[in-house]
Amino acid sequence: MISIDNVTVGYGTAGFITAVDGVSFTIGSNEIIGIAGESGSGKSTLMRALYGDFSTGLRIKSGTVTGRFTDAATGKAIEKPSSQFRDLWWDQISYIPQGSMSVLNPLMKIEKQVVDGLPKRERGGSRRELRARIAKFLAGFGLEENVLDAYPHQLSGGMRQRVLVAIAAFVNPRLILADEPTTALDVVVQKKILLMMVEIQRRLQNTLVLVSHDLGVHYQITDRLVIMYKGRIVEAGRTAEIFANPRHDYTRNLIASLPRLHGQRAVDRVGAGA
């Protein structure tokens, strides 16, 4: 679906600061792929390049990010570099931001924020029918219909994050990118939202790219995992295999840093030479 070919991404127009350095991998259809790494590892920059969000001085210096999609209406194949993904936003591709208080417009009711940006194919029918469909969709997320008439400040953090997931999923896209979607939430709500995201992916048979620094999150839901460190991919493969048999020292450190319920406490390997 998306091939990333030896791509170098960074910031600045005069001087160039490299954030992602010569990265290659492919994202297939119908899979959940995780991108993990510490702060500053380049995972968020890579995600922005994948989404095609080239604002605030972000640019691709070399290499290509190419997407292949099928137009839902005409059935024609679309092939575009990520710099032109803007045409596909909220149609083929949607996005789940990290849900802070200010991601949703504080002066707009939730219903309007779901509808705003929807592609034509999902808008069909009268406003009443559309509202009924959205209400039914939200019910699948454990959200009642009155959420549609609420303003963002009236919802809890967990509800807001579920709304954000619902907004992105209601578009019925082929690709969803999620940037730290559960970072600000407690573990119970986090689990609920992760399960929802898996369920949506299985139902839509589309692709979910999940960026998170939390390996626990990746372990729970991703099929494949890409581990980034200092702008490069240090390890990539099936999630289960990486956890069973980590090859790179950095990956081992990351896994060792997870809290364990049984067995011995892992040796402190931080700084043991990555």
Next chain:
Amino acid sequence: MHLLRFIAGRLVVYALVIVFALTVLFFVPRLGPTDPVEAMLAKVASQGAYMDPAQVDKLRQSLIDTFGLGGSLWEQYGAFVNRIVFSADFGPSLSMYPTPVMELIWNALPWTFGLLLSSTLIAWILGNFVGLLSGWRPNSNSSRVMEGIAICLYPIPYYILALVLSILFSYVWKIFPLTTTIRGAPWSWELVSSIVWNSFLPAMSIVIVVFGWWVISVKAQTSALKEEEFARYARLKGLSDGRILTAYILPNALLPQITFLALQIGLMFNGSLITEILFDYPGLGLLIYTAVLQGDFNLLMGTISLSVIAVATATMIIDLIYPLLDPRIRHR
């Protein structure tokens, strides 16, 4: 229930503010050394009329009666409150005796209100529009030019700008009238056009000065809101610039501007002073000016009370409608 309590509380505060202000207004002139009755008598005497002392005493007594200055301070205060609250009567004007103060105010009010309300609104709308666009595209040439103009205009003292306008456009180039003379039968086209023609220059002077301030403040609002996460999210949804600007940035940028607008409208009675003197415009400002120059206590009381009530009312209205504009402080 919550809402009713909120409105009731707000109305009580409103009433208290006005009562307090009127009380201060009542006591402050009476603590001063000037005595309007003696001033009036001196004025009569200065006109050269001879009066025997008995007559002067009679005149003094009748003046004390009409000015409401008889009895102790507390009796005067009671009578004052009674007059104002129950009949909105500030007594006769001392300088334009015996015309009642209220009549003078009612004659002047529409002029001031019309001039200042329209020019404040025009400046507000223009300023918000320009500020919004230049905050949205801070690096475009047009936005730089507009901001430059705004920054140049904003610090000019109002009276200088008004004088320059007046000299340029009604003395050097005799386009607009130097003083205000309204002609025409009531509700005729001639009257309307005469009002617009005569008010144009004073209105322009206000618009120009206030415009710069609005541009600068809205521009700052907009460029801050543009970087807010919800604006970024809206952009990543693929929404058009126009949609983001009108549905996401504008409503959020306007909230504080509406508060400022209400305060401006409240303050406009004071602001009209210089405008009306410079353009010889027959409004409240000119009335206040006359009242001060002639030591007309009643008229001064009337005009200042009105301006206090206007500010208090504007703030109250904003407090009451703000929850309708901002859902975050809505009462349920």
